[in-house]
Amino acid sequence: MRHRLKDVAERAGVSVKTVSNVVNGYLHVRPDTRARVEEAIAELNYRPNLSARNLRKGRTGVIALAVPELDIPYFAELARYVVTAAAEHGWTVLIDQTEGGPEQERKAAAGIGDHMIDGLIFSPLALTADDLSGLDGTPMVLLGERVDHGPADHVVVDNVAAAREITAHLIGLGRRRIAAIGSQRTPEGASARLRLAGYTAALAEAGIEYDEALVAPAPAWHRADGAAAMRELLSSGVRPDAVFCFNDTLALGALRALHEAGLRVPEDVAVAGFDDIEDGRFSIPTLTTVAPDKERIARLAVELLAGRIDGDREAPPRELAAPYRLALRESTTGRP
Amino acid sequence: MRHRLKDVAERAGVSVKTVSNVVNGYLHVRPDTRARVEEAIAELNYRPNLSARNLRKGRTGVIALAVPELDIPYFAELARYVVTAAAEHGWTVLIDQTEGGPEQERKAAAGIGDHMIDGLIFSPLALTADDLSGLDGTPMVLLGERVDHGPADHVVVDNVAAAREITAHLIGLGRRRIAAIGSQRTPEGASARLRLAGYTAALAEAGIEYDEALVAPAPAWHRADGAAAMRELLSSGVRPDAVFCFNDTLALGALRALHEAGLRVPEDVAVAGFDDIEDGRFSIPTLTTVAPDKERIARLAVELLAGRIDGDREAPPRELAAPYRLALRESTTGRP
DNA sequence: TCAGGTTTCTACAACGTTGTAAGCAACGTT
DNA sequence: AACGTTGCTTACAACGTTGTAGAAACCTGA
Numbered sequence: 001m002r003h004r005l006k007d008v009a010e011r012a013g014v015s016v017k018t019v020s021n022v023v024n025g026y027l028h029v030r031p032d033t034r035a036r037v038e039e040a041i042a043e044l045n046y047r048p049n050l051s052a053r054n055l056r057k058g059r060t061g062v063i064a065l066a067v068p069e070l071d072i073p074y075f076a077e078l079a080r081y082v083v084t085a086a087a088e089h090g091w092t093v094l095i096d097q098t099e100g101g102p103e104q105e106r107k108a109a110a111g112i113g114d115h116m117i118d119g120l121i122f123s124p125l126a127l128t129a130d131d132l133s134g135l136d137g138t139p140m141v142l143l144g145e146r147v148d149h150g151p152a153d154h155v156v157v158d159n160v161a162a163a164r165e166i167t168a169h170l171i172g173l174g175r176r177r178i179a180a181i182g183s184q185r186t187p188e189g190a191s192a193r194l195r196l197a198g199y200t201a202a203l204a205e206a207g208i209e210y211d212e213a214l215v216a217p218a219p220a221w222h223r224a225d226g227a228a229a230m231r232e233l234l235s236s237g238v239r240p241d242a243v244f245c246f247n248d249t250l251a252l253g254a255l256r257a258l259h260e261a262g263l264r265v266p267e268d269v270a271v272a273g274f275d276d277i278e279d280g281r282f283s284i285p286t287l288t289t290v291a292p293d294k295e296r297i298a299r300l301a302v303e304l305l306a307g308r309i310d311g312d313r314e315a316p317p318r319e320l321a322a323p324y325r326l327a328l329r330e331s332t333t334g335r336p
Numbered sequence: 337m338r339h340r341l342k343d344v345a346e347r348a349g350v351s352v353k354t355v356s357n358v359v360n361g362y363l364h365v366r367p368d369t370r371a372r373v374e375e376a377i378a379e380l381n382y383r384p385n386l387s388a389r390n391l392r393k394g395r396t397g398v399i400a401l402a403v404p405e406l407d408i409p410y411f412a413e414l415a416r417y418v419v420t421a422a423a424e425h426g427w428t429v430l431i432d433q434t435e436g437g438p439e440q441e442r443k444a445a446a447g448i449g450d451h452m453i454d455g456l457i458f459s460p461l462a463l464t465a466d467d468l469s470g471l472d473g474t475p476m477v478l479l480g481e482r483v484d485h486g487p488a489d490h491v492v493v494d495n496v497a498a499a500r501e502i503t504a505h506l507i508g509l510g511r512r513r514i515a516a517i518g519s520q521r522t523p524e525g526a527s528a529r530l531r532l533a534g535y536t537a538a539l540a541e542a543g544i545e546y547d548e549a550l551v552a553p554a555p556a557w558h559r560a561d562g563a564a565a566m567r568e569l570l571s572s573g574v575r576p577d578a579v580f581c582f583n584d585t586l587a588l589g590a591l592r593a594l595h596e597a598g599l600r601v602p603e604d605v606a607v608a609g610f611d612d613i614e615d616g617r618f619s620i621p622t623l624t625t626v627a628p629d630k631e632r633i634a635r636l637a638v639e640l641l642a643g644r645i646d647g648d649r650e651a652p653p654r655e656l657a658a659p660y661r662l663a664l665r666e667s668t669t670g671r672p
Numbered sequence: 673t674c675a676g677g678t679t680t681c682t683a684c685a686a687c688g689t690t691g692t693a694a695g696c697a698a699c700g701t702t
Numbered sequence: 703a704a705c706g707t708t709g710c711t712t713a714c715a716a717c718g719t720t721g722t723a724g725a726a727a728c729c730t731g732a
Binding site: 004006017020021049050052053054055 | 688
């Protein structure tokens, strides 16, 4: 019960192409012909076959967004903004979960179903520049960390500066034994490295000695990892008076562990995160964090991609920076 | 720089169809021919054009998942399970945000890009059975609420029974002034109606009189709405000793409002939610909730859809129930 | 040796759409 | 009356793939 242009054409007594013209809003169609065609379309409940249209046009109207995990609130929030921004360009977004694994990411970068998408917005964890070269095909925009000298467009947030600022905020509160949670030595840990660099820079500026015992690794950046790392820190006896967690879910886990240990936040230990996810605005206490402008990130990414898709594919890669700000809340200031 | 079967065929000195046969793993290809073709494929970095394949086969290998909002953790977690289950069937999942609006939902139900997807898993808020009739095209599976006598397959969770059980749990703790947060009068409020029905049923069973002043509406089911509703309840002077929130984000908002009001959970007010999102396992206090088996829901939905796509499209609609359990945590029991 | 199969490969025709080029009116201009 | 212009419509040929049908080569066993 699926109809084609041909069926509509026969019913309306015109050529297939005329129906196509009506469907595509072509100007020079006589009003009465148009009416007849539209009637036939309605009667048959005709809808164009997108596969055929795509084949003919070489465009699918679909872009992909590849993120490590959808149930990490940061990526879910980002996804929402990307969907909105893409809709304004008439694109549908195919969301792809890479699970952060190098193999999965490579597959995503290679193009999902390849000809299935017009472009790709990609938030990589494990990939390096090498993995990305040799992708002749689909236009791509990278989010987040800079893959050095990568061949693709980028939307970056200055992780080092942001981490430095929020650490400086903790120092400004008079804290001196500031722990960090979330360090990673794996190649996936690009964000971790940058945020750690910001943290150490802030310490150095304030003349506070870097103490490795205060830096806790976290294999992933989930709540459970944050809680575990915090418990580890507490039981190791290093007695921090503040913690900078490399993302908000880690921080929420840390809050939980501190609560269980009977410590007060921020009186005993101040806690800061990174990402500004919605949970942090309602947690107890509310969470001080770095708030990257997610909407801006999404919008810039979509625009860069649009530029590639419609424009010059050989132009040198562009890099746009998205702003961030500090959101100071109860977990450091004690005030909402 | 994009190659077609024809290019590979020329390079390997065989026909186009032979290359196609190699690509599709057709059996009867001589090993040396196969090798030659594979070499050519590798040299040219050939990848099939999916639009063309889809056109020819009438299948796209893509199913859509339409949910109200991706940044509601419940849906994000569900999406993840759906993606996993679909991958086992070789499908890619296109995630569509309907924003819960009737118009958007109708559009989603009508099929995203129509021929673009083989099937649709749909978690409707606003749609009724009427909106769904007249969809001859794409196979569809509905999640959650029963759209009465709807024409499509369903995966349901017994909302009434679950709500009754968790309310009974609160009653079992000795609470008598049990508030409910999340009621809705709009047509979108199907879940709300069912959960409210479970709540009142439990009260009736225990011989507790239903008090309308204890039932707080919530326009949406976000944290902010839960917090607002809780503040409203507290300031209205009804003095509840327990609250059943119709989902977890509402409950997290309520926890926040109770905290701000200086009330202890669960000593002064016990709090229960619905959905078992990850946040609730780390919140302070951790959240008692109804835990629907999301993985099961996703798996059943994908299987129902597979049945429609590969099998009999005219078979009568099926309805499968997914189990749930109560997750009792600090917010009612005081113990983790 | 040959009939009858099996294996291996190919030509052709779709799938449903749109760009191109061209045809045919009807019109205004010279 | 001849001409170009404009508006409307159409036939045809792609887009890149795969199913069908069949040809050619190769086996097998009598």
